[in-house]
Amino acid sequence: MFSLDFQNVLPYIPFSTSSKQNASVILLTSYDSCTKCEYGWEQHGRQCYYFSTNRLTWSESRDECRQKGGDLVQIDSREEQLKVREKMNNDEDMFWIGLTDSEKEGTWLWVDGSPLNESLTFWRENEPNNYPWRDRDGEDCVKMGLITGAPDLKCWFDQSCKEAYRSICERPAETGHFTLQCVGNVV
Ligand SMILES: [Ca+2]
Ligand SMILES: [Ca+2]
Secondary structure: OEEEEHHHHOOOOOOEEOOOOOOOEEEEEEOOOOEEOOOOOEEEOOEEEEEEEEEEOHHHHHHHHHHOOOEEOOOOOHHHHHHHHOOOOOOOOOEEEEEEOOOOOOOOEEOOOOEOOOOOOOEOOOOOOOOOOOOOOOOOEEEEOOOOOOHHHOOEEEEOOOOOEEEEEEEEOEEOEEEEEEEOOOO
């Protein structure tokens, strides 16, 4: 049994073949869409999202995402912010995202090391403020939430990384595969 990439296989392999000269029979035993997400992940476009129900610190949340083969979510477009934001139905829904300024105060980096695009931010009014009241180290990690009154998708807050929230993980969707099974012997 072996697997071949869907796009490579489709033009060449009919759904079922057999030949009198060649006793090998190829059966198409499974078929899936071009991209897919593992159980428990939600697909939007070519990305998969996991909305963790565990309330953990930012670092613990990131570890959980990485153990699952992803990382904390990185918001690269308004559409992505909208999709993720749709998961929040009330103000108790607050999620860590993969944005931090823990290396250098005020320099916001995504978990892949890329800088925050300042023309694509969704900070709530008066955020980020690095507020030192609950944590003397300030606020270096970003959560999404408190949607009530958040205009135009603006629901990002900087927050103490030590606080515990749910989180959103992201990973690319996997390319679907045909599974081909060879039956019989080549004569
Ligand atoms: Ca900060
Ligand atoms: Ca803040």
